[in-house]
Amino acid sequence: MGSIRARPKTGKLFFDFRYQGERCREQTALDDTPTNRRKARQVLERIEAEITLGTFDYARYFPNSAQAAQLAQKAQEAAGHTPRLQDFADIWFEEMKVQWRKTHQETVYLTLKKYILPEFGDKEVGVITKAHLLEFRSTLAKVTSRKGKPLSTTRINHIMLPLRMMLNEAANRYDFISPYHGIKSLKVPRSDVAPFTVDEVKRILQTVRADFRAYYTVRFFTGLRTGEIDGLQWQYVDFDRRQILVRQAWVKGELVSTKNDGSFRTVEMSQLVHDALQEQHRVTGGATWVFCSRDGTPLSHNNVTQRIWYPLLRHLGLAKRRPYQTRHTAATLWLAAGESPEWIARQMGHATTEMLFRVYSRFVPNLTRQDGSAFERLLRAHFGINSPETRTNTASPEEGP
Template identity: 30%
Template sequence: MRRLEVFREEILAAISLGTFDYSATFPDSKRAELFKPQAALTISSRLNKWLDRKERHLKASTYDTYRRAILQLKTGLGDITIADIKKKDMRAWCETKTCSNKAIANLTSVLRAALQDAVDDELIDSNPLSDFRFRRAEAPKETEDVDPFTAEEQLAILSALNGQHRNLIQFSFWTGLRPSEAIALEWTDIDFIKGVVQIKRAKTFHARKPETTKTRAGLREVKLLQPALAAIDDQKHHTFLDGRHVFKNPNTSKPWTGDRQIRKFWGWALKRAGVRYRNPYQTRHTYASMMLTAGESLPWISRQMGHSSVIMTTKAYARFIKDSLPDAGNKAVELFAEKRT
């Protein structure tokens, strides 16, 4: 008891002298951060705190996206304290950025979330960026994100490849899987009797091991069309006896470490085929455009793609839908239009 009394007297003395440091005296206290010197409550420190809290809930790729965003925010705004950050500071920083409005919005959302975290911890009374929005006039994009390969280009690309490289790309063209989903496939995911493949996981560059798919709708069953099934049948000669991963890097005989790794042989193949470069993700867009142009059911295509709704599919591929059925509407004309003699 005497030790506690002495401890109390020391604290009271430090308070009277203005030298008391709560966080140093009670480092394990949940309220320690409330009493830190204001200099410690900077944007930089708060962003780090927020990311540490989020890490165990995030996929590796998402964590890396946030990490890179935070690096940018800390460079321009890191020294400002969370109590002093103003909308004008954020607007001035946004004006210095040369990236798109969407990219700036993504950066802003990260800082807004970190500041809201500080509000929840009762470090500041309100979030100064709660309703902050930044937008400037932007010129229209010269190219669209959806840039599929024509039938001739597909043939040229596949002709430039062989073995496991060809099997992976042919399979991708005819299933619409994301590259990260294709390289995470295991032989137990394939039902040869039903002719389908179960999409359960994805493998990105930053993930140490395969993670769940991008969205809940991404957990899906994809029909194996004949060209995709042919690629899988040939792939059996390479990896089936291993009993696990369907696609492996033939240069290492090990599973692909991430979708970025595919770009190395992909770029070489397109150059050899004389095809204008687009990234490997365009194999997915190519699948969607082929299905729509052939007049396949929109709801079916949406499910195959793992989209959350038909609206999402329509928004992404509207220009292919309008050309998919040249005679669309004629059946209604035949049934309901007034008969003319």
């Protein structure tokens, strides 16, 4: 914290603050009066705010300062000993990729190649300024995607993220202040979820092709992500305990581990899901994958979406929605049934209930139950299935969730 002080001999005020690890004292021509101290304090507050944000220009405030020239020289000397971003990016990428999925490696590599290196590749990491970064981000907002639409705020943040990580790491290694200091990610507008109603789900399941009815039944009533259901193998379907073990996902033609620790979870089967998987087992039970193509390979979600999902919605006169809305539908139906938010969060793979309330708050009517039984009642009421106690050739009540 800086201060405003007065010279004992002259009675003139001077600034006393720290910048880039150096103590800075700059003289003024102001006499030591309450009014002048207040004015100087306001200037000092602006200086300290700009130092925090990384936008402070020493020479602008103190153009004739010898210390300003010294600090500028020091920064220039430090910059002269830093590598080009292109060279540092090669080192950084090799060090980081060991902890990333292959799909994420490809995403970062393409981001570097398409956006970051063409702009900053030939610049030394030590001379890249905050102004350079803000100008680059502003330029990204004017870029259009292959569909002719501007890049989304989320996409821009994802492009900037590797750049921030590299500059922060370079600043630590080469002892300079990261120009990214004080730059926050762009605020992403909250996207309203568009889940299906129970009646819409019924229409979809009654109309969809018979060979995909089980697939969409499981999607609608388990909350599995696209990669999780496409990567589901029979070894992770436990009919005895009526559970689906989510352990992996099929992403871009590759079987990968789950998205995070929370995604590594156990999903309870409702009666409807249990019956759908039993029916599916009679079709693909001899294969590795629960839902697969005729040659036994995992489904191509793009192919299924374009050939099955969107044509079905058009046929039913329903608004076009991404298949991911089936996951939102599961969450909102559980909430509508009155299930406990903690139970729902576990089913969805959320570490806490925070996201549940943030995303689905308007769908929370009355949370009382915590074991899935309320959801069973909702399904029985709308789909006309019997409870496990009244069915034959199904799990006993003791084997239920």
